[in-house]
Amino acid sequence: MTRRYFGTDGIRGKVGEGVITPEFMLRLGYAAGKVLGVQKGGGRSRILIGKDTRVSGYMFEAALEAGLISAGVDVGLLGPMPTPAIAYLTRTFHAQAGIVISASHNPYQDNGIKFFSAEGGKLPDSVEQDIEAALELPMTTSADLGKAWRIDDAVGRYIEFCKASTPWGFSLEGISLVLDCGNGATYHIAPKVFRELGAEVSSIGVSPDGVNINLDCGSTKPQQLQKAVLEQGADLGIAFDGDGDRVLFVDRNGELVDGDQLLFTIAMHRQQFLGGCNGVVGTQMSNYGFELALRERQIPFARAKVGDRYVLERMRANGWALGGESSGHIICADATTTGDGIVSALQVLRAIRDFDEPLHQLKGRMKMLPQHMINVRLASRDGVLEHPDVTAAVASVEGELASRGRVLLRPSGTEPLIRVMVEGEDAAQVEQLAAQIATVVERAGGK
Template sequence: MSRLFGTDGVRGLANGDITAELALQLSVAAAHVLGRSAREQGRRPKAVVGRDPRASGEFLSAAVVAGLASAGVDVHNVGVLPTPAVAFLTGDMDAHFGVMLSASHNAMPDNGIKFFAAGGHKLADAVEDEIAAHIGEEWLRPIGAEVGRVHENRAGQARYVAHLLEVLPHSLDGLTVVIDAAHGAASEVSPEVFRLAGAEVFEIGASPDGLNINDGYGSTHLGRLQAAVRERRADLGIAHDGDADRCLAVDATGTVVDGDQIMAILALALRDRGRLADDTLVATVMSNLGLLQAMRREGISVRQTGVGDRYVLEAMRAGHYSLGGEQSGHVILLDHGTTGDGVLTGLMLAARVAETGRSLEDLASVMTRMPQVLKNVKGVDKSRVESDEEVQAAVSREESSLGDTGRILLRKSGTEPVVRVMVEAETEERAEAVCDRLVDVVRERLSL
């Protein structure tokens, strides 16, 4: 039987996979598991609930709030806010857990439910599985004064904005910034905090109507932001996804600055302030070779993890590192937050531009992105990719040919019969050729 929880909560088609009934049952189960420590101390559990602006979030959040309150949990409903804001408020309000309803960068018909433990931390797999195991079980319902109370708490945005301004190392006075909020959860808070930090702000993708989230705007659709930055002659543009846990950027020329480049810029900024713990950056194995080369030149170590921000976060917490993230724009600044925060990342990036007086284009030039080709080989026995001698021999031959000028990564998908072949080389043509040869070997050797 497959797990109910995926890599980032429970996600699927709203009112299809993710129903009001599931949201109610899941919240009751979470109340029993995540509220246990409070009840053992004779306290009433407290939870923070937020959502992105999808239309389905209206009825799904109502179901979650109802389930929690019926299970004796006091609920602070903070409304539409970014995922990292809900994580922050869970800790800031001393709640026992938090709930966020969002499908992140997915299209509007999807939605999802994710939980945060006390302090705003992501749940361990074992805790998620325990919640899933409690769904549908018989339970003793509180009555009378023992039922949970629901508080419509709209002060959460102000608390989150104050937190962001407090940790900002430099004002944004003199900068012109375009914000693309993907018609998502940061549509109000991101432009607000950039203005309060001193920037002149122009907004696009900041008029959510419940239906237009991620529709042609945001970090997965950068064309409009590139055009707006050039039209406004802005210093930079910042793009979020639907729940604003990621950030990509655009420099004044309209060139995209991806998560790897953002991490390189922030790593140097933190090192220069003496805030880069152990002079180490945590990144996934999918980060560009150019990032690894740039950090090596700068004397910064790179700790690599499996793909997924949860693995980055696990490594950061275990090693007490301060900066990590993914090429996709999930950047974690662990001194200031417990999860990826696209608004915080954008602020820190803009602050570095203001602090140094250098353009974002110049700052991003610290690393040179190597051409990268990624292809999926479907219908193969992914379990044999690491053990097949001919596949591994082909990889070794290509790696020897590339030497220090390239990199190869073969990895199996965690959810489907697919092997992902990634090749980096000094030219797009060479990366494509190497990737095609390896795809042929994988398909020949591992076909089902």
């Protein structure tokens, strides 16, 4: 069955356009209730709903709630909560599923839906296909309607969960932090977590109004945070995205520390202080310097396709507990079931404490290689990657880079583009080689 609605990260789009409408959410709630609301051994089924701070979340929450209740499912309303909190609370309340209303790092005009299974993981493709099939069913009102209740202690439960991801007695006493919550779902949670662990905390991006989520703030726009860290003389800055599953740092010099550098810091810490790191999963876009730094420390590394779903699949296949993306979506599978910005930030801070070194020194143990990307727009991408001129150009560049760089050609998932990326030790050479391949790709595509 062809998937019409679900992408690799749930359902997402502009509000009021395509499927992102209240009418669709009503039908989706009913379909999800029919497919997911199956309680083993009888008894009432329950599904939790959480959301980020964008204004359309209230509308979609009500529509999903109505659809689920009409299907005979009880609904637990969590209110604004980070995406990983919904994954955790779904397990805690033994719910059949959790639903997140969020478009992550996108602007407020967008919204979307993400599902978590009873175990707090992404739904299998087969279950998503069952939900899509159930969308075609006529809606009928169950003879035994569900009920809704608001979970008032959700925030406190999740705060304690985050703190419990660190060892007993762990303290951030003496560390000054600036947090940027992106006017998103962590605005009322992250400051409490770090304060309760003893840090001196100041915060920006903690005044959501429904339309300012991710607006010139958060992990996708860290300039305000960089400025605040320097002005306040803080030790570190920490930026989250709108739904709280990504994190980036700013060091005391105001320099951005990305997901590859944070993963490297966590991996080093595990190797030196926690009995070893058996492997790390990155993506096709992970910096080659990250791979080389892990290789030097004899830590295995594997690449997955871009997307946390694929990272987690590869982690499970390899039996590894650590993986993530340069965007800051980091998964510590021995602490939680999905990417969690707050939990990941605490793992980095734990490394800083145990190494007793500032982050700007720790990240210096890994040399980031210059990376240059060119988006080549084509009338048609058919056969371009297999074209003999393209494969020959790639082979030539790979030979020139030897083992100290790499080439990646990747079709865009949403646009008629082929992304040409080259990494190497010399920035000028990398830029020239990327342009060289891009020219061949353009010719092969008949542009």
